[in-house]
Amino acid sequence: MNLRARLLLIFGGIVVVTVALVSYAVAAGARRVFQRLDDQRTVAIIGQFHREFSLQGHTLEARASAIASSQQIRSMVLALSTPSGDPAPYLNLAPSLAAEQQLDFLEILTQDGTIISSAQWPARFGLREPWVTESSDWSHEPAFLRYEETQQGNQLALLTVHELGERETTSANRKFYLVAGRRIDSSFLRSLVLPEGTRLLLWQPSASGDSGELEDPSGPVSLPAALKPVIEQSRNGVAEVRGRVRFDDTADGIFIVHTIPLMGRSSGQPLAILVVASSRRELNDLQDRIRSIGVIAGLAGILMSVLASGWWATRISRPIEDLSAAAQDVAAGNWERKVDAESLNEKDEVARLIASFNQMTSELLRQRDRAVQAERVAAWRELARRLAHELKNPLFPLQITVENLMKARQQSSTEFDEIFSESTATLLAELSNLKKIVGRFSDFSKMPAPQLETVDVNNLLAEIVKLFAPQLASGNSVITLETAFSSEKATIAGDPDLLRRAFENLVLNAIDAMPNGGTLRIATSSAAHNLTVEISDSGAGLTEEEAGRLFTPYYTTKQHGTGLGLAIVQSVISDHGARITVSSRPGEGTTFRMEFQRKPEKQPAADVLAGKV
């Protein structure tokens, strides 16, 4: 992963994490605020319910009083106060009075609780409601909840009991009761004004004893499974319970519910459970908005981070990348590579680094030039020394021969002709020797460019071994030959003549290094992309300094060597894009290792390499 990608990742990550943290913090805060608002709303609704409850109770009491004061009731009481009073004519009195006063429930009962007339179930005349006789004074009792029997089953009712006492009757010895009420159902729930997002539900046990029935202001609704345990908990514990309930599978189906048990006159289990459900829709909407804003901000942040990283790349990563590329070029030998730092601030660390890099490459170039110059001077000196040395040997016989010839001429000796003949022969031989020396130097300077073709190195080495085999076996010393050629195909692109000349030179060097015999080892090893050739001897070996200078032209450790053999070998190997190294220790022999590329990417510039020398 490059620097720019890392910068992008870091900047983007920082932005996303920051946005996520901020979103979470805002959402958590909103949740707390909503919960507080929900609590306040629930308390308000419960208060409204209790107020409505109380208001309905007062309304019922007022209507019951109005009925008690009506002429029909007075007439009835008068008629039934006599021993022969017949309640039958009053069968429909309660339904008509209930209709007048808009009551859902109205029953007229005798002193012992026997129903004279019932609005909610006219056919219940003659049955007894003993509970109405349990209180000695109903005037001080507020409205209460109770299940009233109707034709459709038991229905929850808010009831008030009104005694028809002396005020309404003229008979003090008989008492009648009016039980007036209204149904507590969806219509009652509709009378409550609810804030948006709030549901008010009423749960009542069913006659069949199953999970009960639930209704809201619109009518019966199905009871969510998750609400059952909350209701049971509230019912059994006779306490308000708070819970979280999913009403349906929609996103807005989750509600915070608050149950309020509705008790009757007597203690025991609640008659019904009021359920206040607050929707989490608004909170969900807000969280969705926060999430959306977070996502948008995150995306914007990522976009900004991309732009910022691009800008920073221009400012930071690009010079560093340029610097890195330049370093790679320098490593590849292009020491003239420079990095442009004009767009950077001079005080910038990267700018200083680039300046240092440029200064370093400049210094390296100067050092190389000096080294090349010194090397060239040294080479010329060595060449001069070698030339002097090489030329001095044939020049001395030439001088002696010419002096002998001159001396013989002065003496006019008879032997002059003979001496002249011998001297001219010697002169010609030495001149020939000089010519040969000059020819070798000329050959070195005229190393041809390799003509590449596919060469099987194993075959080439085998031919060389066959050529030198008689030489290895002759003489006083015996040199043992060991070959270890790779079993795989050892082909490279090369010039077979030049390679043969290089390998023969190395074999000759090895033979020369073992005047007292030894082991000559020639081995090849093949890999996927390269081929290695090793030629070793078990001779006296070289010192580290000798090994370091071994490929320097005209440097030789031999008594009569020109110092050009290994230089030519190195030149050939280099011209093939290969590399030659030498490893040697005194007394342990010497090994030359050549590593060839199986498929040279380009033809080596032999002239360039030659120019470096």
Add this chain to the structure above:
Amino acid sequence: MHLFPDVMKRIFLLLAAALSVGAAAWAATRPHFGGTLSVEIRGILTSFDAQSKAVADDDFLRDTLLSCVCDRLIGLDSNGEPRPSLATSWRSERDGRSWYFTLRKNVIFHSGATLTPQIAIASLALANPNWRVRAEGGGVLIQSDTPLIDLPYELAEPRNSICLAGNDGRWIGSGPFQLGEFRPGQQIDLKASDQAWQGRPFLDSLHFEMGKTLADQNVDLQMGHADLVEGDVPQPGSVTSQSQAAEPIELVAMVFAPNRPATSDPRLREAISRSLDRNSIFTVLLRRQGEPSASLLPEWISGYAHLFTVTQDLSAARRLATQAGAVTPLSIGYDARDPLAKLIAERVAVNAREAGIGLQPASQTNVRSSNADATVVRLRIESPNPATALAGLGSLLPISSLQKPQAATSLEALYSIESETLKDFSVIPIAHIPEKFAGGSRVHDWRISGWGELNWGYMWMEASQ
């Protein structure tokens, strides 16, 4: 001296005034011809098909119209005994297996046709497919394999009216009125027949408004829009002046639908029967009109109705209900047009609930084809003769044992038949209630017989002011 003439003068004037008032009063109470009697009734008649009976109200309307338009061979006198009508005399032979009726002569039908044995035979054979009826010697001979002991009573029933079929099946009879304009389900007019063998009725015509509720009838009577209306059991505010009631002639009963798995257990049906508080129904809902009853026939007809227990026995009902096991709530149907049936059905449901049995009242548009598990029905008993009345109920109830009660020769035998019939509680009698009518102040000399027949031919109306 001057005092005497003044006194005489005053006496004279007083006498003259008294005479004029008396003359006016005599003129007002003297029957006279003319006028249209407007009658409102709950029943509905949609066709003259004699077989399309729906409910008791419709039966009553049909019987009433038949009585006005057509005559029967035999009528009933004020004591409920057979009297000559189209048959002037009759005799039975072979222990009641053969009856011979001598037809009245010169009876002219509204179409102008004269009564012949063939006309009588056609009507009787249509209403009684099992009879062998033929003409003999200018009269009619009715024969049967079984004794027809109470045949005169049976012939006095409206279904045995002697009618000719006119266009669209309209009845053409020899009665005091003939059919006029007819709007099915709404109204029907009857016109006085000048050729009636009993003599022309006082009224010129009868105008029947059908399908009127009792409340509407009551209001119309008070407003003078109706002259004669039905008066069901008294309700608060109803007009009770100038009302007349027949004997308890309608059976109110709870009839279980046959072959229903939910009500197949007789213990369940008995539990419902024992839970019934008939006395409360009688005192409160029926306002002590009629009688609480656990028998099919009322006491005034059979004389043995008191032998059937009418008291409530809740403990026995609860025990039987427990033995029958839990059942799903049953439905009890009632005629949607009949508020009394509704109240009774609701009370039955209350009583059954006390016994632990769920009954849910359900209104029905036609109780004869009710889909409820049980139905509160009102059945009109059309004869004061116990055997004939029981047979008539047998034709209305899904009870095969009542189809041939005429074979019974004694009340003991009838009691036995009825006891056996009611033993499986498929039919639970609740009460017998009378038929009542209320007339306006302009209608005079109207009477209702014990078995619910009105004397249409003798009514008359005061002339309009």
